[in-house]
Amino acid sequence: MADWYLKHPVAKRIREYGFEDSVQEDATMLVYLDLCEAKGWHHVDVHPCDHLRLSFLTAKEFPRSSLNVVVPISLEYQLSMEKLDKLLNGIKVPSHLAVDEEQDTSKSNGADNLNCIVIAIVESGSTIVYYYMHRGLHPPTEGSLSKKLIHPFRKDERKTKKRRRQKDESTKNQEGREKRQTASDGEQQSAEVVKND
Structure with a gap:
């Protein structure tokens, strides 16, 4: 200790x-x-x-x-x-x-x-x-510690999981948009190079 x-x-x-x-x-x-x-x-x-x-x-x-x-x-x-x-x-x-x-x-x-x-x-x-x-x-009482701690925790846990899913989905969507943007930028540059030749 x-x-x-x-x-x-x-x-x-x-x-x-x-x-x-x-x-x-x-x-x-x-x-x-x-x-x-x-x-x-x-x-x-x-x-x-x-x-x-x-x-x-x-x-x-x-x-x-x-x-x-x-x-x-x-x-x-x-x-x-x-x-x-x-x-x-x-x-x-x-x-x-x-x-x-x-x-x-x-x-x-x-x-x-x-x-x-x-x-x-x-x-x-x-x-x-x-x-x-x-x-x-x-039996458990109405204001028992278990109701205060257990039930709100489960609710918060569900909210946290939902937020994580939403964050993961938005991150994937953002990455997809960036890839498409990079691909279209690359195509535009290729097209400009072809036109210049």
Whole structure:
């Protein structure tokens, strides 16, 4: 990693948790930077989960939105239903943080666990994919992240492909016109040479 990366105060704090898992530490730091710098989330903070031996983040997508618990994992991490259940049951949100009704631990069957977490899967090339994991089955909400990201992307992708086709066609048409112009210029010059002889 770059020198500035290791000197970052959050990276130092993550290492101080003492989990000694450099892959998970790097994943946590990359997700932290992505949420703060690229996605512009608010109130992003890192917390340890001692009994699961990992660090997780809390953040808000918008200043007044609900608190999200984000668990960074590497692509190599073998995620199973058992491990997801351990994450949902094992991560405890610090009590000083305001928690919304969906994350409210007092309403989840008397257990002190979460109803939803965001899994941030980090690939070695620093690509990050976010998945919202709910306890039980939940349909997507009207303003869900998937609708905001997936559907407009497909529409934009179609527009981009159409523009490329149009550009390719206009380039071919332009090249054809230039060839015809060059050919007709050459014929005119030949005709002038023949007349002069």
